[in-house]
Amino acid sequence: MPIRRLRDLSLPIAAALGLFGGLIDAGPLGAQDTLMTPAEAAAADPWLEDPVDDATFRTFLDFYSYDDSVPLELRTDGREERDGVIVRRITYQSTPGERVPALLYTSAAGLEGRPTLIELHGATATGKDEPSYRVRAERLVRAGFNVLVFDMPLFGERSTDRLRTYTNLEKHQKLYNRPALYRDWVIQVAIDARRAVDLVIDLGADPDRIGLAGYSRGGILAPIVGAVEPRFAAVAAILGGHMDALEQRHLAPACPANFIGRISPRPLLMIGGSYDSDHIRETSLEPLSELAREPVRVVWSEAGHMLLPEHEELMTRWFRTQLR
Amino acid sequence: MMQAVRPRLRTALPVMALLMCLAGPTGASAQEELPPPATDEWLTDPVDRETFESFLQFFRYDAELPLDVESRGTGREQGLTWETVAFRSTAGQRVVADLYRAGGEWRDRPSLILLHGGSGAGRAAPTTRYMAGLFSRAGFNVLAIDMLHFGDRDTGLLETYSEGEKHERLYNRHATYLEWVTQTVKDVRRSVDLLVQQFGVEPGRVGLAGFSRGAVVATIVAAADTRLAATVMVNGGHFDRRETGHSAAACPANYIGRIAPRPLLMVNGRHDGDMLLETSVAPLFALAGEPKRMILMDTGHQRPTPEAQAEIIAWLHDAIP
Secondary structure, eight states, rough: GGGOOGGGGHHHHHHHHHGGGOOOOOOOGGGTTTOOOOOHHHHHHHHHHHHOOOHHHHHHHTTTTTTTTSOOOOOEEEEEEEEEEEEEEEEEETTTTTEEEEEEEEEBBTTTTEEEEEOOSSSSSSGGGGGGHHHHHHHHTTOOOOEEEOOOTGGGGGGGGTOOOHHHHHHIIIIOOOHHHHHHHHHHHHHHHHHHHHHHTTTTTOOOOOOEEEEEEHHHHHHHHHOOOOOEEEEEESSSOOOTTTTTOGGGOOOOGGGGGGSSOOEEEEEEEEOOSSOOOOIIIIITTTTTOSSSEEEEEESSSSOOHHHHHHHHHHHHHHHH | OOOHHHHHHHHHHHHHHHHHHHHHHOOOOTTTTOOOOOOGGGGGOOHHHHHHHHHHHHHHOTSSSSSOOOOEEEEEEEEEEEEEEEEEEEETEEEEEEOOSSSSOOGGGGGGEEEEOOOOOGSSHHHHHHHHHHHHHOOOOOOOOOTTTSGGGOSSSSSSHHHHHIIIOOOOOTHHHHHHHHHHHHHHHHHHHHHIHHOOOOGGEEEEEEETTHHHHHHHHHOOOOEEEEEESSOOOOOOTTTOOGGGGGGGTTTTTGGGSSOOEEEEEETTTSSIIIIIIIIHHHHHOSSSEEEEEEESSSSSHHHHHHHHHHHHHHHHO
């Protein structure tokens, strides 16, 4: 039986969690709660079937807004060149007092005349500095793009003592399955991304040729960020989805299902792995993709939770077309 | 002679400080030209229930975060004593507060959470201390918290705390103000947790009182947290004289009608030059549901008159027996 048919991959997961039951803080879910399988968690989320209406969505936008008069206060902390790719280590102010570390990849000619991608990284402890992201960003620059990837709160240079081990269990216990905390985190990521748009425009990027690419956890966030920031001309959610296999619930303002349909008429690309045991095709990606509106392209790879080279190339070509 | 002067000085200093503090809200100079008083669509037509409920999604907080209460010593002034405490509200946010104990066991007395006005001193502003003393002497436990950017929670966003600066950097910045309101709501909700969980206060006997800016925000807080048994707004309103606009989710008009059936008391000055009766206070009061009451004083934007104080206390004892 193909692995992807194992809708209840949840069973081994739940069993594994049972083994580590002592590590799990049942508090956030309520002491009486039992762990839901991914299928049950998806079924329990009303928005995957019926997203919020336009009036409610508009109320969300107020909370995702930011004060554009707050100075960006760009600081460059380092610059290096690798085979024609300039990498600047920068920080900028997102909201009052909140500085965001980022890496800005450009050609030697600067940002002008090229499309720009803002990237949302996956949930690795190293955040933007994850080697695979650096390699991909350099490839994208050579393919004609500027790339800015920033550390999301709690990751990379923005780590705090909230996450220490960055195990999957810890991230769910202390962030993803804490609905109020997670909502605040998602909002801050979205505002950080919106401020990144301000920044690259200030630095000379073409405001009509800015795209958003999110990977894994960043792929889950990409529909939200893409929906609240209309300056993203194209959005790619790579290995994203509605929830990962260990997520139990979230609040409406942090549910991708309430946002993905609002990216249209801007184009959306979704790439998922048919054998992804974490961002499960049947329970997470497919139901979410059904809520997307045209123009949308959904691509499945015969792989797990990884971006195959051919799909990275596909994404690059897609962005090149959309951000012409 | 010296003995006669010293007590006078001791009395005069707080009074002077109080006058200086009050000068802000009412103190628009005669030459200063202000635009016509602002209004908005929600003051005549508040958002519907569905929209209100979507706002509530943003006021939820993580109750499992440890409060991590820390004592920061005690204070004493004019016969009033308090303990300063700090506790965690949300991730990365600690609230500093003064706790005035009414006497006896915590759970034997009703409690009030007190929100200060827009003074840079926050909870330590003379008017806030005065109100805390008033409530405490009347038999209420009082928790006076610093709101974000004020008092010991200074972040650098505000430097001079002049009216112009507060409006330019906070009150008239829609996104920043909404974030601040949202944080204040969560801070008060965590304050209720603190009183109940840490001090054993009876859950149904916690009320909310706000002065000036604190009263404006109290409207929102009270609607968002149904555990608050009663609300007193002193010198609050919809907009102050310098506000030019806010987002729907930060508009008191979208909340005040949702406080009922819990009781609401508004105390205002007829001659308040900051919270104008006709354009700010009365229209907001009209949106409140029953039971509600308004005490109008023949004053400006200042602390309640002795008569009003007595009425407030009597009302509170009825509202939170």
